[in-house]
Amino acid sequence: LPPPPPRALPAPLARLDAWLNQVFGSRYNPAYQTGTLVVVLWIVLLLTGLWLLLYYRIGAPWDSVAGLTADPWLGNWVRGLHRYASDAAVVATLVHALRIFLQRRTWGPRTLAWISGLVLFSLVLVSGWTGFVMVWDSFGYWLAVEGARLIDLLPILSEPVRRGFVGDRPVASAFFFLNLFLHVAIPLGLGLVFWLHVSRLARPLLLPPRALGWGLVGALLLLAVAVPVAMAPEADPFRIPAAIPVDWFYAFWMPITAVLSPGASWALLLGLGSALLLVPRWTRPPTASRPAPSRVDTQLCTGCTQCSLDCPFEAITMVPRTDGRAELVARIDAARCVSCGICAGSCAPMGVGPPGRTGRDQLGEVRAAIAAGAVQDRLVAFACEHGAATVRPALESLGVTLIPVECVGNLHTSAIEFVVRAGARCAVALSCPPRDCWSREGPRWLVARIHAEREAELQPRVDRRRVRIAELPAFDAVSARALVAGLQQELARLEQPAAEPSIELENECEAPEDAEEVSR
Amino acid sequence: MNAPLRWLAGATLVLGGGLLTAALSVMPWRVPGAELALLRLAWSGRPERLELCRQLTDAELEGVPVHMRRRVQCEGRSARYGLEVTIDDSGLLHDTLLGGGARNDRPIHLLRDISVTPGAHRLGIIVRRLDSLPAGADTSAGRVDGRDSALGLTAGGRDQRERQERARARHEALPAELRLDTLLAMTPGEVLVVTYDADRRALVALRPEPR
Numbered sequence: 001l002p003p004p005p006p007r008a009l010p011a012p013l014a015r016l017d018a019w020l021n022q023v024f025g026s027r028y029n030p031a032y033q034t035g036t037l038v039v040v041l042w043i044v045l046l047l048t049g050l051w052l053l054l055y056y057r058i059g060a061p062w063d064s065v066a067g068l069t070a071d072p073w074l075g076n077w078v079r080g081l082h083r084y085a086s087d088a089a090v091v092a093t094l095v096h097a098l099r100i101f102l103q104r105r106t107w108g109p110r111t112l113a114w115i116s117g118l119v120l121f122s123l124v125l126v127s128g129w130t131g132f133v134m135v136w137d138s139f140g141y142w143l144a145v146e147g148a149r150l151i152d153l154l155p156i157l158s159e160p161v162r163r164g165f166v167g168d169r170p171v172a173s174a175f176f177f178l179n180l181f182l183h184v185a186i187p188l189g190l191g192l193v194f195w196l197h198v199s200r201l202a203r204p205l206l207l208p209p210r211a212l213g214w215g216l217v218g219a220l221l222l223l224a225v226a227v228p229v230a231m232a233p234e235a236d237p238f239r240i241p242a243a244i245p246v247d248w249f250y251a252f253w254m255p256i257t258a259v260l261s262p263g264a265s266w267a268l269l270l271g272l273g274s275a276l277l278l279v280p281r282w283t284r285p286p287t288a289s290r291p292a293p294s295r296v297d298t299q300l301c302t303g304c305t306q307c308s309l310d311c312p313f314e315a316i317t318m319v320p321r322t323d324g325r326a327e328l329v330a331r332i333d334a335a336r337c338v339s340c341g342i343c344a345g346s347c348a349p350m351g352v353g354p355p356g357r358t359g360r361d362q363l364g365e366v367r368a369a370i371a372a373g374a375v376q377d378r379l380v381a382f383a384c385e386h387g388a389a390t391v392r393p394a395l396e397s398l399g400v401t402l403i404p405v406e407c408v409g410n411l412h413t414s415a416i417e418f419v420v421r422a423g424a425r426c427a428v429a430l431s432c433p434p435r436d437c438w439s440r441e442g443p444r445w446l447v448a449r450i451h452a453e454r455e456a457e458l459q460p461r462v463d464r465r466r467v468r469i470a471e472l473p474a475f476d477a478v479s480a481r482a483l484v485a486g487l488q489q490e491l492a493r494l495e496q497p498a499a500e501p502s503i504e505l506e507n508e509c510e511a512p513e514d515a516e517e518v519s520r
Numbered sequence: 521m522n523a524p525l526r527w528l529a530g531a532t533l534v535l536g537g538g539l540l541t542a543a544l545s546v547m548p549w550r551v552p553g554a555e556l557a558l559l560r561l562a563w564s565g566r567p568e569r570l571e572l573c574r575q576l577t578d579a580e581l582e583g584v585p586v587h588m589r590r591r592v593q594c595e596g597r598s599a600r601y602g603l604e605v606t607i608d609d610s611g612l613l614h615d616t617l618l619g620g621g622a623r624n625d626r627p628i629h630l631l632r633d634i635s636v637t638p639g640a641h642r643l644g645i646i647v648r649r650l651d652s653l654p655a656g657a658d659t660s661a662g663r664v665d666g667r668d669s670a671l672g673l674t675a676g677g678r679d680q681r682e683r684q685e686r687a688r689a690r691h692e693a694l695p696a697e698l699r700l701d702t703l704l705a706m707t708p709g710e711v712l713v714v715t716y717d718a719d720r721r722a723l724v725a726l727r728p729e730p731r
Contacts, residue, residue, distance in 0.1 A: 023521070023526050023530050023533065024526075083545060084538075084541055084545065091541070158626050158627070158629065159627070163564065163629060163631055166560055166631070166713055166715075167711075167713050167728075168563070168715040219538060223541065223542055227538075227539070229546075230546070237713070238711045238712075238726070238727065238728035240551055240553060240710075241551060241709065242550065242551065242555075242709060243548040243549060243550050243551065243554075244548065244549050245548055245549075246546070246547060246549040247544070247546065248547055249541075249544060249545065251549075255549065259552065
């Protein structure tokens, strides 16, 4: 079989994540929050941009910005905040895209998010381009000329756009007006594309934890005050400056296009753009190794709606039944299902989930582990395959029995109950940090199912002293060892676990006689 | 990692990230070619229209709908121009300039950058019309008389507008020859713009205004 898609970030990056978790705590780890941080930066840019707009004059672009910059009390740092926030937005966007790419969350139902993300990033770059041109300093002039050089290759205008910047006549006010219009309109338009970007997510997280968001704004503000933005010389079409102060976040391409012909620049741009647009196609695993979408066993489905409530991708809808029973029945939209298996964890009668990963399948795995003598008086860890399962050798060397699951949200509480009643010293669910969950909401729902009686809740009869949930990022063997040591210390205070002789959890959920009617 | 160490690591990261952002935000880029001077030829001008005109007979005009009647019918094309640029008497550029658009009947827009070593130079530019009409060709704009009025050719001052339009186009067209011959002292990074002054009907060299 072809290799399956990677289950975790490459080890060096995962270790960097783990280190950042130690520094900031997983809740405030900025690497997990790149998407929401961009939203914060976007808000900062809109607010500071609105203020800057009040002082900008189309008729005197450089002079008006120079006037603002010379004001040490407000103008300079508001402009600095605007500038640094825009730079940080590029960094956050790139890190966000890189993580998504490395995690292979780019294909299938996530294609729309990837493509719209590319559009968003392109719009951010174009918006930045217009912003720097607005200042009309040596950098803005160079950007305008480079942009015009590329546009001139297109058979649109008879007169080259670049003619407008050569100095034989003043640059048309209409150019600055159009530029200003685009600089205002594009960021507002970003909101629409952003809506598309998250449109396939249920309950999208739009903002980071408050402390992180304000911390970022505060840090940028301090930076704007400590390292004030300076004015470059005014644009001069009659002089090539020896050096231009370049914002590399937005003009990283300039040294390349400066030595390429416009045709070669376009070819490079189109080639790179096409390659990025085709990422969903070439990162999609072959059919044989592609995880199958969830299925509904319509005989078992009670129409409780819990799976459709829990699905992080809105892939489940409830529809009227056609078999004469009164309830609704769940229906999976395979085009939206990422096969995270969270629905399997939400279904008390174990009637939904990806093939091989339903609650009943999990009970089968637990039963096999019991038969192998790997449960009684042992620490049993249900480990997320994207996270804790990557340190399997470290855990097993400490005597832990590891049962991998696609996501802790996929874990059915009956599997935990089974393990505890079978005499395990403790059943621990090792989740990824909630903000880095591949399935978005796995840890959240697991906590609710164990502690807040969310369907399918962990039954009251289960000894809660022997149930734990712990965060363990991928490749973090150090934390894994510390975690197990701490757990063993705690468990030493408990009495020896007792194993129940016969546990038949499946029988508590009526199995159908005719289970053939399976619908997608 | 204990709390002070975490704070230290966190503060170092934030500080380092901030300073890196600030540095990359204004890091200078050495512009290629800044050690040279630049000669920039930038102008727009309408090419002369070369056309042969013929006066339609009354019978021909009567066969045309009133609103489409024109006494003078001209056919032709826009002229091509040759461009020669010399620096210190050595040829630097030799090109043919065509009007814009699919039929080359739109203005010629020229934009060429030529790198030049700084110092004193003698610059020569010649723009010369390459095409001309056969000798004795009728290029007249036609006449207007009482008969034209009867045929509807003068309605709404159309004949007059057409004459004015032809005169304007002739005036706006590039002259048959343009020359610039000048001595230059160019400094590194300086851009000398040579453009066409339509009012003076001549090529002019523009230099930055002293500040």
